[in-house]
Amino acid sequence: xxxxxxxxxxxxxxxxxxxxxxxxxxxxxxxxxxxxxxxxxxxxxxxxxxxxxxxxxxxxxxxxxxxxxxxxxxxxxxxxxxxxxxxxxxxxxxxxxxxxxxxxxxxxxxxxxxxxxxxxxxxxxxxxxxxxxxxxxxxxxxxxxxxxxxxxxxxxxxxxxxxxxxxxxxxxxxxxxxxxxxxxxxxxxxxxxxxxxxxxxxxxxxxxxxxxxxxxxxxxxxxxxxxxxxxxxxxxxxxxxxxxxxxxxxxxxxxxxxxxxxxxxxxxxxxx
Amino acid sequence: xxxxxxxxxxxxxxxxxxxxxxxxxxxxxxxxxxxxxxxxxxxxxxxxxxxxxxxxxxxxxxxxxxxxxxxxxxxxxxxxxxxxxxxxxxxxxxxxxxxxxxxxxxxxxxxxxxxxxxxxxxxxxxxxxxxxxxxxxxxxxxxxxxxxxxxxxxxxxxxxxxxxxxxxxxxxxxxxxxxxxxxxxxxxxxxxxxxxxxxxxxxxxxxxxxxxxxxxxxxxxxxxxxxxxxxxxxxxxxxxxxxxxxxxxxxxxxxxxxxxxxxxxxxxxxxxxxxxxxxxxxxxxxxxxxxxxxxxxxxxxxxxxxxx
Numbered sequence: 046x047x048x049x050x051x052x053x054x055x056x057x058x059x060x061x062x063x064x065x066x067x068x069x070x071x072x073x074x075x076x077x078x079x080x081x082x083x084x085x086x087x088x089x090x091x092x093x094x095x096x097x098x099x100x101x102x103x104x105x106x107x108x109x110x111x112x113x114x115x116x117x118x119x120x121x122x123x124x125x126x127x128x129x130x131x132x133x134x135x136x137x138x139x140x141x142x143x144x145x146x147x148x149x150x151x152x153x154x155x156x157x158x159x160x161x162x163x164x165x166x167x168x169x170x171x172x173x174x175x176x177x178x179x180x181x182x183x184x185x186x187x188x189x190x191x192x193x194x195x196x197x198x199x200x201x202x203x204x205x206x207x208x209x210x211x212x213x214x215x216x217x218x219x220x221x222x223x224x225x226x227x228x229x230x231x232x233x234x235x236x237x238x239x240x241x242x243x244x245x246x247x248x249x250x251x252x253x254x255x256x257x258x259x260x261x262x263x264x265x266x267x268x269x270x271x272x273x274x275x276x277x278x279x280x281x282x283x284x285x286x287x288x289x290x291x292x293x294x295x296x297x298x299x300x301x302x303x304x305x306x307x308x309x310x311x312x313x314x315x316x317x
Numbered sequence: 318x319x320x321x322x323x324x325x326x327x328x329x330x331x332x333x334x335x336x337x338x339x340x341x342x343x344x345x346x347x348x349x350x351x352x353x354x355x356x357x358x359x360x361x362x363x364x365x366x367x368x369x370x371x372x373x374x375x376x377x378x379x380x381x382x383x384x385x386x387x388x389x390x391x392x393x394x395x396x397x398x399x400x401x402x403x404x405x406x407x408x409x410x411x412x413x414x415x416x417x418x419x420x421x422x423x424x425x426x427x428x429x430x431x432x433x434x435x436x437x438x439x440x441x442x443x444x445x446x447x448x449x450x451x452x453x454x455x456x457x458x459x460x461x462x463x464x465x466x467x468x469x470x471x472x473x474x475x476x477x478x479x480x481x482x483x484x485x486x487x488x489x490x491x492x493x494x495x496x497x498x499x500x501x502x503x504x505x506x507x508x509x510x511x512x513x514x515x516x517x518x519x520x521x522x523x524x525x526x527x528x529x530x531x532x533x534x535x536x537x538x539x540x541x542x543x544x545x546x547x548x549x550x551x552x553x554x555x556x557x558x559x560x561x562x563x564x565x566x567x568x569x570x571x572x573x574x575x576x577x578x579x580x581x582x583x584x585x586x587x588x589x590x591x592x593x594x595x596x597x598x599x600x601x602x603x604x605x606x607x608x609x610x611x612x613x614x615x616x617x618x619x620x621x622x623x624x625x
Contacts, residue, residue, distance in 0.1 A: 146405055
């Protein structure tokens, strides 16, 4: 079992994809933190064309710990698209290049292969989480300090949000793992899963929020659960977000169902 | 390790059947492969060789029947890479990963160290190239890398699917010597091929299949070969008549005469008595190849549905 996990990590770090992704994760953390720190505090959503309208809810200033958390996690929804892709490729590239044959020859009990993939992806999620925080807290924190505010006004909730960011990136890679198995063509799997997470789900969230029966469903969408989990300020609608731990449980459930269904399929499928 | 029963590697395929939808790729196939011998697993493309190997390795689930190695199914082996080394298609590498790193990934689960990886790269003759990304490898290098991967855990059973594909004549000679050497150590070796000529000088035994069914199993020397001699003379029709009159079966083919049997002295004597000159008289060498086509080419054995 240990060997299979080490093998999964080695597979990941012996192609060039990992550092390309690392650059992307760092930049999404740093760039969006800077933009949020400079532009967003005190903004009213009505003024930016949001759904709040004139006199709607406004973002607080940088003296508010929730605003600082929002700055540090602003790039998370971009970064998790990248780890989602990492998850798709962890299984998709094995089928595309047929290295799955030597993987299953080395570890014929396929459940072990899938457990090794889950463990390694959670580890890789932590790795990219640290890269993300280096960007967002490093560059974002300097920006906040230059503007004359404390980069860490309230250590408790901010630290929790940052720690949970590490888990968020791992869980999204597991969602990708499941998607990569359910959609056998790797390129299609990446396009569909990133397209769904980036465009389709936010659109569904907006549409559901417009109807009375849809409103209670919105917080349970994976994107909304993620923002609730890290405690980002939500001004886009009058939907009540989940508490951080409920958000975490919902995201864990998505990851478990997708990775679980994918693993079941992988165990049963012939490798021809 | 040598007293581990899993390492006493007899391969046994018993009433194995695999259906893909309506196509029966492997049909009630039974044969065995003995340790210390090299067995050729032969059949035309689409005969079911690869599907059989994949069932033997637990990659494809049989519809019915069993395939075992040392009495165990592959998925029940506790350390599979130390029992069975397999090289299926030689294209199964990530193009962005170096050959050496590909082997190091395999070494992580085989429980062998990086030194063993480098030894195997040395053995198959690609120590320097293995540090480049596998996307740039030639077919011959891929074959050698796949073989290095199969040998990594020093297994007692080797299953190689078309290992000579893409090797140059020198590479094929090298492979033959290596397999001879390994078989001398008592390893069980099964190599598949769609060409008998390719493995004729390498194998001790043959298992011939066509359309998923067993055609023949046995020592290659036991194959019933129909010996044929070729004769050329100035008056072909007269010599055919003389040979036929002496009780030999002779037919004219493209200006020369094909005579059943390998009694060259008798053919020469008959020609002398008939007063005819002989320009060429030899026993044909490629009889096995002809036999192979006869065995696998019957209408009933031809795979008309294509390979899965």
